[in-house]
Amino acid sequence: MRATIDRRGFARSLTASAFAGLVASGCARAPMTSERTLGYGALVPDPTGLLDLPPGFSYRVISSLGDVMDDGYRVPDRADGMGAIRLDHRRVALVRNHELAPRHADVGPFVPGASRAIPHFDTGADGDPLPGGTSTIVYDYRSGRKEREYLSLVGTIRNCAGGTTPWGSWLTCEEATDKAGRDGRRHDHGWAFEVPAARLGLTEPRPLKAMGRFVREAAAVDPRTGIVYMTEDRDDSLFYRFLPAARGELAKGGRLQLLGYADRDRTADSRNWDGTTLSPQAWTPVRWIDIDDVESPQDDLRMRGHALGGVRFARGEGIHFGRDELYFTCTNGGAAKLSQIMRYRPSRFEGRPEERDEPGRLQLFVESTSIDMLNFGDNLTVAPNGHLIVCEDAYTEQVDNHLRGITPQGISYPIGRIRVQSESAGACFSPDGRTMFINIYRPARTLAVTGPWNRWR
Numbered sequence: 318m319r320a321t322i323d324r325r326g327f328a329r330s331l332t333a334s335a336f337a338g339l340v341a342s343g344c345a346r347a348p349m350t351s352e353r354t355l356g357y358g359a360l361v362p363d364p365t366g367l368l369d370l371p372p373g374f375s376y377r378v379i380s381s382l383g384d385v386m387d388d389g390y391r392v393p394d395r396a397d398g399m400g401a402i403r404l405d406h407r408r409v410a411l412v413r414n415h416e417l418a419p420r421h422a423d424v425g426p427f428v429p430g431a432s433r434a435i436p437h438f439d440t441g442a443d444g445d446p447l448p449g450g451t452s453t454i455v456y457d458y459r460s461g462r463k464e465r466e467y468l469s470l471v472g473t474i475r476n477c478a479g480g481t482t483p484w485g486s487w488l489t490c491e492e493a494t495d496k497a498g499r500d501g502r503r504h505d506h507g508w509a510f511e512v513p514a515a516r517l518g519l520t521e522p523r524p525l526k527a528m529g530r531f532v533r534e535a536a537a538v539d540p541r542t543g544i545v546y547m548t549e550d551r552d553d554s555l556f557y558r559f560l561p562a563a564r565g566e567l568a569k570g571g572r573l574q575l576l577g578y579a580d581r582d583r584t585a586d587s588r589n590w591d592g593t594t595l596s597p598q599a600w601t602p603v604r605w606i607d608i609d610d611v612e613s614p615q616d617d618l619r620m621r622g623h624a625l626g627g628v629r630f631a632r633g634e635g636i637h638f639g640r641d642e643l644y645f646t647c648t649n650g651g652a653a654k655l656s657q658i659m660r661y662r663p664s665r666f667e668g669r670p671e672e673r674d675e676p677g678r679l680q681l682f683v684e685s686t687s688i689d690m691l692n693f694g695d696n697l698t699v700a701p702n703g704h705l706i707v708c709e710d711a712y713t714e715q716v717d718n719h720l721r722g723i724t725p726q727g728i729s730y731p732i733g734r735i736r737v738q739s740e741s742a743g744a745c746f747s748p749d750g751r752t753m754f755i756n757i758y759r760p761a762r763t764l765a766v767t768g769p770w771n772r773w774r
Contacts, residue, residue: 378764386426393452396756396763397414398479418475442501449472449475474493479535495507507533508526528571529573540638544663552632576605577626578602578604585623589651608622633647637698645697648693655688659681683727690729692709692717704724706753710742
């Protein structure tokens with residue numbers, strides 16, 4: 318991959334190799350298996366005990382919990398979803414979520430004596446802004462140098478994942494539905510917020526209420542249409558899309574819908590827990606169902622949606638848009654409850670009346686049957702070689718989370734292994750494809766990983 322390629326060109330070439338390959342294959346023709354002979358080679362133990370990587374790869378820590386940022390605040394803990402947004406020919410903005418609940422103020426951004434009189438969404442019992450939100454790192458990916466770091470959103474709860482937009486912002490999503498009136502809170506929670514990547518300093522938090530209120534996870538925007546697709550992190554979650562009234566102006570409102578099967582007599586369940594509800598690799602036509610009362614004061618959006626025909630998913634998590642199709646993980650889907658990766662190909666008339674005659678289609682792309690294949694897949698992105706990269710987030714007594722690559726044929730292989738008792742999150746690439754950025758969730762660290770990304774065997 319040439320260093321001079323711009324972000325749009327990189328995205329085109331990357332998805333052309335990744336998703337054109339997937340299109341050509343039609344589906345994952347072989348069941349998902351773990352092939353240790355594939356990939357970049359056997360992982361090399363990290364002498365510092367943080368992240369094992371293949372030969373030729375290395376990382377540097379560019380941000381750590383408690384570091385004092387340029388605005389005087391400190392790097393918060395629980396670094397989760399993250400997006401890399403191009404600022405110019407050499408700089409990228411890494412907008413990073415912090416999945417902090419009100420009880421996590423001690424590992425939030427504030428230091429003694431720091432001003433709390435700042436733009437924020439909500440407060441806790443002590444009157445201070447809630448610690449959840451985002452921070453932004455401005456990084457020169459050509460020189461490998463961090464230029465600036467600052468708090469970019471605050472006063473929210475459990476900012477888990479989100480997604481980048483084609484117009485240069487990050488959608489950060491609250492994985493919480495806390496109600497106003499509890500412990501000093503003035504607002505309900507469960508919203509998406511938009512953080513402009515180029516803004517220096519704190520964003521004025523404005524919840525995008527028309528996009529719905531639920532236990533949010535991630536979002537992805539179709540660059541052709543501006544439609545936003547969203548996942549929900551619950552065992553009985555739904556899959557949503559938002560049709561904006563004006564492309565690129567989400568605050569102007571729009572229409573929320575949920576995915577259902579076109580065959581209304583079919584059981585509206587994709588979780589495959591009994592191994593029979595969804596056939597691997599088969600394409601299923603879908604329909605999109607309008608739903609009202611999207612601010613959902615009773616936190617019942619998924620239940621009302623399912624009653625209307627919305628398909629249930631097993632903890633929808635990370636989502637990534639490729640060329641004319643998207644992928645999203647379902648953490649505990651499948652008969653083994655270890656993970657599924659779904660694939661959705663929109664209609665060429667997506668969001669328009671004509672899609673009734675030529676609907677979008679859903680596919681169970683891969684389903685894990687072993688922890689060596691994929692163990693609780695969470696955030697995901699695409700590597701320069703065109704393969705999916707999935708962050709694991711397993712909840713076990715002995716945490717052994719990996720970064721997994723997945724080929725267009727659905728074969729998994731290890732890319733990295735987290736050596737601390739934590740998860741990896743927020744994997745994303747620099748516009749030139751030479752650097753992968755990734756978060757270690759807790760204690761929070763952000764890493765820049767470089768190596769021969771195109772040397773896959």
